[in-house]
Amino acid sequence: MSRKKTSTKNISFDDERKVYYVTFNYGKNQDGKNIKATKTYTKLAVAKKELKSFEANKIKHELILPNEDTLRGYLQYWIHDVKELKCEHSTIYGYQLMIDKYINPNLGKTKLQDITTIQLNKYFAKMIKNGLSTNTVRKHYDLLKDALKQAKMDEKIYQNPLEQIEPIKIKRKEQNCYTQEELQKLFDIIKGQNIEIAIKLAGMLGLRREEISGLIWDNVDFDNNLVKIVEARVTYGKITEIKDTKNRHSYRFLFLPKELKELLLTIRQKQKTYMKLQKLDESDFPFVFCKEDGQPYRPNYISNRFKTILDKNNLPHIRFHDLRHSFASIANDLGVSLYDISKALGHGDISTTTKIYTHMFDKTNKKAITTVASQFNSNKEK
Numbered sequence: 001m002s003r004k005k006t007s008t009k010n011i012s013f014d015d016e017r018k019v020y021y022v023t024f025n026y027g028k029n030q031d032g033k034n035i036k037a038t039k040t041y042t043k044l045a046v047a048k049k050e051l052k053s054f055e056a057n058k059i060k061h062e063l064i065l066p067n068e069d070t071l072r073g074y075l076q077y078w079i080h081d082v083k084e085l086k087c088e089h090s091t092i093y094g095y096q097l098m099i100d101k102y103i104n105p106n107l108g109k110t111k112l113q114d115i116t117t118i119q120l121n122k123y124f125a126k127m128i129k130n131g132l133s134t135n136t137v138r139k140h141y142d143l144l145k146d147a148l149k150q151a152k153m154d155e156k157i158y159q160n161p162l163e164q165i166e167p168i169k170i171k172r173k174e175q176n177c178y179t180q181e182e183l184q185k186l187f188d189i190i191k192g193q194n195i196e197i198a199i200k201l202a203g204m205l206g207l208r209r210e211e212i213s214g215l216i217w218d219n220v221d222f223d224n225n226l227v228k229i230v231e232a233r234v235t236y237g238k239i240t241e242i243k244d245t246k247n248r249h250s251y252r253f254l255f256l257p258k259e260l261k262e263l264l265l266t267i268r269q270k271q272k273t274y275m276k277l278q279k280l281d282e283s284d285f286p287f288v289f290c291k292e293d294g295q296p297y298r299p300n301y302i303s304n305r306f307k308t309i310l311d312k313n314n315l316p317h318i319r320f321h322d323l324r325h326s327f328a329s330i331a332n333d334l335g336v337s338l339y340d341i342s343k344a345l346g347h348g349d350i351s352t353t354t355k356i357y358t359h360m361f362d363k364t365n366k367k368a369i370t371t372v373a374s375q376f377n378s379n380k381e382k
Contacts, residue, residue: 011047020047024054026065037066057158064113064158071115072108074156075099078147088243093236098143102127112151117161120144124168138168176318177326178203180333189313195305197263198289202323205254206345209320210234213299214242215288220264225256229346235299250346264288328357 010023019040026035041047057063079099084092106123107115127137145162152160178186183203190196201207201215210232219228229252232245245251256264271285274292285294289302306320318326324345331341342353 008048010051011044013044018042020044022047022051024051024066026058026063035065062158064155066113067156069112069156070108071110071112072104074112074151075103075108075147078150082150088234089239089241090234090236090243093239095143098140102132102140103144112156113158115148115157115161117164120161120165133171134168135170138170141165141168176316176322177329178316178318178323179326180330182316183323183326183330186309186315189315190309194289195302195309197267198302199306199323200260200263202320203326204257204260206324206327208232208250208324209299209302211245211250212289213287213296213302216286217268217282217288218286220256220288222256222261222265225261227254227256228252229254233296233299240298245346252343252346254344325357328353332357 010025012021012023013019014021019042022039022041024037024039026037029035039050041050054063079092079095083095087095106126107119110119124137124141127140128134141162145160148157148160148162151157187196187200187203190199198209198212201212202209205227207215207229211229214231214233215227215229216231219230220226221228229245229250231242233240233242267288271290271294272282274294275281275285278293280294287294287296290296303320307317309315310317328341328345331344332338338353338357339350341357342350345353347353
């Protein structure tokens with residue numbers, strides 16, 4: 001005896017499971033075969049509402065045909081046929097790592113059209129519970145939202161469930177940096193070491209690690225005392241490659257101060273000695289920061305060597321990237337405008353610099369407080 005009882009057209013009730021089955025009739029496909037889909041609901045009112053919405057969309061020709069695509073399968077299409085045309089290889093590598101290690105094991109088998117906000121919220125909560133930072137989980141959120149946005153454009157899903165979920169809040173990391181005195185102490189310690197040029201390019205010009213690693217002699221203009229920042233060397237997995245700078249604003253010309261110019265000239269002279277000893281020529285030594293055989297160092301070498309120097313000399317622990325922050329902080333202390341700092345750092349606009357550094361430049365609000373306090377002092381003296 002059948003458990004299902006018809007409740008109304010296209011809706012039937014299962015009196016044992018206590019659920020309503022709704023049949024959505026999409027019509028016929030190109031082969032003349034009827035296309036139908038069935039979903040279950042616990043409440044009749046909800047079932048009727050969904051059926052009514054379906055019928056309205058059918059009249060407006062706004063239906064999304066049912067399909068068996070899984071999130072795993074769609075993400076591979078999204079990576080290879082959509083994102084690879086727009087993103088750097090390093091970005092694609094990061095996406096694929098995130099998908100393979102976290103998203104697919106948890107959500108990959110789910111049908112694209114069955115993904116719900118509840119399922120996604122539980123996934124994000126699980127990732128945080130398993131030890132991922134909220135900043136990392138935000139990257140998962142952004143990836144999935146972008147992929148599901150494309151799925152909606154491809155008419156694979158009717159709605160993007162992530163449009164109903166607020167973005168995971170990013171916790172901005174506290175910026176650490178050296179004072180002018182601490183930076184000078186560091187410069188004194190590394191004087192004469194091969195890492196000296198990398199540390200000074202970061203601390204005196206505000207260069208990123210990858211920009212230093214990718215700097216070539218063709219972009220050093222000794223006659224006009226300029227350094228042109230146009231390329232970067234990045235590492236992802238076991239691959240290291242040359243790419244354009246972080247964004248078009250990162251392409252910039254920077255003044256070369258006397259101390260750095262003299263250091264670069266000394267380095268170039270040493271390289272010419274290595275060339276002579278190994279019977280090589282200048283084409284074998286294109287990079288400013290390289291080994292004695294002309295091969296460039298991996299970007300990670302810079303960070304690892306920097307940490308070793310700090311540990312060995314009991315210096316305050318900061319990341320290599322914090323030398324860039326130190327440059328910005330010292331420039332601000334010396335009265336350099338936020339606009340000029342922004343241009344030197346290669347930010348897209350001054351708002352980027354403001355977002356990153358304003359809270360760091362004057363944590364005690366000394367300028368604002370002393371300005372107000374001085375008015376009271378002056379009135380008291382009168």
